[in-house]
Amino acid sequence: MVDETLKNAVTRIEPPSGWETINLQELKHYRDLFFFLVWRDIKVLYAQTVLGFTWAVLNPAIQLAIFTIVFGRVAKIDTGGVPYLLFCATAVIPWTYMSGAMSASAQSLVQQQNMLGKVYFPRMIFPITPVLSKLVDFAISLILLSAIILYHQVMPTWNMIYLPIFVIMMLVIPASVGLWLSSLAIRFRDVRFAMGFVISMMMYSAPIVYSAASIPDEYRMIYSINPFVGVIEGYRACLLGTEIPWNYIFPGMITTVVLFVTGMIYFRRMERVIVDVI
């Protein structure tokens, strides 16, 4: 009945010390809450819409159509021989997920500030929840991606076995950005206003509508520090069966780990005081 892990538990309450460790046991206790919050997000997302989950396909589809016309047909961007629609789809699908998860995660604390003041649970659950709930949209939009791949008759290659690495990267990046931005956003509501152009800046900083090969070689390494570059390049190479440019992916992985660790530390530092700043 009653969870035994918290029975006879001693809770000590002290002033914030600046550095807080991550209480894994506590996170474990709250895993059901985590599950229900993710599930709530999913259930509520398309409530009272006519199209429902069709939106999960429609959004990237419309974006793809625009990019294909503007960058593929009009600007005629060089993709190294890959059909533009296919080239762009392999990037837009993970990007749509990442941008959606980042915006939702960044706003998570502000939007649920009422709950912050009323009940305790590990605050980290807030920014992580959208990272998982947006996966449903991602999974649905994979139908679109598969259709495009099938249409171009691209056969899967052994590269596919590396895909999980990029899926993990695709999850960790929005989580890290969310940890950083959500705790910043509660103090500085400016984040909400900045979010729109930051997201589009991020998009153009990654090789989504253009090819990373068009970056001059001497800048390519610096360019690869951007973690989005690694994810997009990785997805593209895995799905299209082209050679995986590991050299240009590792820098992004390091950035991802750094972002994640610092995000966790910063969030832990801020999570106890955010209630007083709302």
Place this chain on the structure above:
Amino acid sequence: MSNKDIAIKTENLSKLYRLGALDDKQENVAQAMLSVIKNPIKNYKKYRSTYDFSDISDDEMDLSELNAFWALKDISFEIERGEAVGIIGHNGAGKSTLLKILSRITPPSRGSAEMHGRLNSLLEVGTGFHPELTGRENVYLNGSVLGMRRKEIDTKFDEIVDFSGVDKFLDTPVKRYSSGMRVRLAFAVAAHLEPEILIVDEVLAVGDAEFQRKCLTKMGEGSKSGQTVILVSHNMRAISRLADRVIWLDSGTLKRDGSTQAILTEYLSSVRSICTRMEWSGEDAPRGNVVRMDAVQVENKDGGSPDSFDIRHDIFVRLEYEVLESGYRVRPFFSIWNDEGVNFCVALDQDPAWENQKRPAGRYTSVARIPGNFLSEGVQSIHVAIWTIEPVRERQFSVEEALTFQVIDTMEGDSVRRDFSGDLPGMVRPEFEWNTIHHDASQKPGVKSA
């Protein structure tokens, strides 16, 4: 563990808050433009200062200059396992801050607290409820927000639904619920938590009276089974029913800590300005053209006027007044109001000696006996008025809340409530005569046959 009976222990718990710095006023265009540039830096400092108190190093500093104040200062107490403690105080006394610290919502600025056992706090009912989700889904969501595990909710689900009484609408989105239904469902979830330490804020202020009572009873059961309860409420009846002990906070400090009855009486007399005798002289006296009030007093049979009266004993209301002009029939009367502001009875002077008599001028005293076992527990107020009814029917004057006193039940088992310790509703609590017969037996229990 050295002291395993202690459930909660706090040591010098303190919380410093800073008010937002006041904005400077710009007097001309140049200053206004300058402030636009300076604002981002100033705003940053302002937000930072709301949680960073490194500039406040010792107690001697002038806090008002730094726009800071202690919402809570050096609160130390120990609560034993199974104790039910009420926390009272005026608005802004620090009650909510204390609960928020104990619920781990906000950290203390100084001091520490230690709690032994599974903790649940209810600062609000229905936290996390989502209008688009159904009742069933919200039970799971709300339960898990309150720290219940999924399995736990599974096993209690039927009980929760039963308790809430909304079983017919379980699969309807909560946005279609009436607000009453929503509250009942939320309460039902809360009432089925099984924490060892339960922290409850003013949540009993919502919901209909009958349902509140149901929850109070359910919580009362909890405290009997060894659960430690901390309760903040403005409802003094709830406090006196549920708490064995009361902590009185006053502007952030612990003012009194002791038995419920003693502290409540003291608190109520400070808040409700308990007043058991009122005297007037000269110009201040309430008067009409015929009658002038001199004094009113509520007293016991010995003529004393304590702040609180035993529910079992007679209470006397004494009116002293002067009839200034002969030849009028005079009718003194008073009305009794309870602490919810309800006037539940009126008493007119019915002394037969003066019923049809025109009174000569002079001083009079009218005393009314309110029998024991009539008023119910709580704070009672008395409004006084005197009318002339002949030859002119006219109100001479009236005095609202002339007297305020408390009626208490000392729980010795011979009052109307006998050994029942729960909340008893009702504006009055008269003693009725009961007779109960067992039809299969020839005699009453306890009565010996010859």
